[in-house]
Amino acid sequence: MKHKKQIIVSVTNDLVADNRVHKVCTSLEEMGFSVLLVGRKLKNSQPLTRSYRTHRMHLCFTKGACFYAEYNFRLLLFLLFRKADVLLANDLDTLTANYLASKIKRSNLVYDSHEYFTEVPELIGRPRVKRIWEWLESKMLPNLKHCYTVCDSIAAVYHEKYGVPFQVVRNIPTSKNTIQLNEKENQQKIILYQGALNIGRGLEQAIKAMHFIDGAQLVIAGDGDIKGQLEELVRTEQLEHKVRFTGRLSIEELTKLTPGADLGLSIEEDLGLNYRFALPNKLFDYIRAGVPVLISDLPEMKAIVEKYDIGAISKSHEPKDLANEILEALNNSDKRKNWKTNFVQASKDLTWENEEKVLKGIFSEFL
Numbered sequence: 001m002k003h004k005k006q007i008i009v010s011v012t013n014d015l016v017a018d019n020r021v022h023k024v025c026t027s028l029e030e031m032g033f034s035v036l037l038v039g040r041k042l043k044n045s046q047p048l049t050r051s052y053r054t055h056r057m058h059l060c061f062t063k064g065a066c067f068y069a070e071y072n073f074r075l076l077l078f079l080l081f082r083k084a085d086v087l088l089a090n091d092l093d094t095l096t097a098n099y100l101a102s103k104i105k106r107s108n109l110v111y112d113s114h115e116y117f118t119e120v121p122e123l124i125g126r127p128r129v130k131r132i133w134e135w136l137e138s139k140m141l142p143n144l145k146h147c148y149t150v151c152d153s154i155a156a157v158y159h160e161k162y163g164v165p166f167q168v169v170r171n172i173p174t175s176k177n178t179i180q181l182n183e184k185e186n187q188q189k190i191i192l193y194q195g196a197l198n199i200g201r202g203l204e205q206a207i208k209a210m211h212f213i214d215g216a217q218l219v220i221a222g223d224g225d226i227k228g229q230l231e232e233l234v235r236t237e238q239l240e241h242k243v244r245f246t247g248r249l250s251i252e253e254l255t256k257l258t259p260g261a262d263l264g265l266s267i268e269e270d271l272g273l274n275y276r277f278a279l280p281n282k283l284f285d286y287i288r289a290g291v292p293v294l295i296s297d298l299p300e301m302k303a304i305v306e307k308y309d310i311g312a313i314s315k316s317h318e319p320k321d322l323a324n325e326i327l328e329a330l331n332n333s334d335k336r337k338n339w340k341t342n343f344v345q346a347s348k349d350l351t352w353e354n355e356e357k358v359l360k361g362i363f364s365e366f367l
Contacts, residue, residue, distance in 0.1 A: 004034040009087040010075055010094045014204050015039040016046050019251050019281055020171050021090055022112060025052050027356045032367060034088070038078065039165075040071065046250060066153055072097040079105075084234055086110060086300060092117040092137055107367055111141075113149040115165070116157065121200040122225070125202040138162075151300045153277035168307075169358050171281040173288040174275045175351040189216035189330050192261035192291070194254060195282045197224030202296065203268030203349075205317045207233055210242040212323035216330060221257060223248035240343055258289040263329050266295045267314060267322070279304070286311075287346050290337045294329050308346040310339050 025035045029052050039054035061067040079101035086108045089098035102109035123130040141162045148167040149155050155166035234243045264286030268275040279300040286293045293311030295301045305311050312323045
C-alpha cells in the first residue's frame, strides 16, 4: 500500500466555522493526502467532527501580541516534532512558524492568503503594529514558491510588491448545497448578515437602517471583536424587535440558515485595500443558497454581482440610504424574479468543484 503524503494545515481560529479551510482540507484529503488541521481551542469552542484529523491547542493568551507570539512558538514546536511532507500556512499570522519549520526540516511550504493581511481595518491607525507585520511579510514572502489567495486584485498587489506569483482560489461553496428559488409569502422578511463581526463591515449602519424598515428582521450570524458593541447599539436604538443575533454558527448550521433569507448583506466599508478587494465567503454562500444580495460598491464583489445580475450595489452607507436600497431589493418583484432566474447560471459557474482545480494543480506536484 502506497504511503500517504502528510500535510499539516494551520490556522489561528478554532476550526469550527472556517469554511474555506474545511473545503481545502477536504479537497486535499480527496487527492490522497493525510491531512492534519491545527488551530486553537477556546472556552466556548464547539465539538468537531471532520473526516480529516484535527488538533486544537489550549493557549494562555487569546488576543494581541502575546497571543500571536505564543501561538507561533507553540505551533513551531508542534511542527518540528511532527512528520510532514507539506506545510500549509493560512494567513500571515501562521506563516512565521511554518516558514521557520520548513527551513529547519526542509519541508515544502504553501501559503494561502485569505486576505491582504497588512491592510485589514484593525491595523489602520496602528502604524507600529502594522510595520511589524509588514516587516515579517517582507522577510518571508519573497522566498515563497507556492502561494495562492482569494481574488485577482490581491494576487496582483502581492506580485507587484514582492515579485511572487500568486494563484487565485476563491471562497466558493460546493455544488452539494441546494439552491432555493421559492419566494416566501406572508412571512416576515429576513435580511441576513453572516460572517465576522468586526469593524468596517457596515453592521452599525445596517442596524440603524432598521429604523426605516418594517416587516423585516435583520439577522446577524457570527461573532467577533465588536459583537458587544453591536448588541449595545441595538439596545440603545431600541431595535431588539428588529435585530437578532444568532452567535457564531457551525458550517452545518449556516448551511441551514442561509437559504431562508430574503436578502444577504456584504456591505464592507472601503477601509484599506483589504476591504476594497474583498471577495468574502458570505457572498458566494448567498449566491449558492439563491439569496439576492446587497453589496458595497467595491471592485471584486461588484464584478461578480454585475456579471451575473443577482443583486444590488449600494453607493452609500448612510442608514437612510441603506434602508432604501434594502427595501428596493426586498420588494421590487420584477428585479427579484430576474435575480432568481440568474442564480441558475451563477450556480453552474461558481462551484468549489471548478475552483479546486487550481488548488489541485498547486498540490499535485507533492504527491
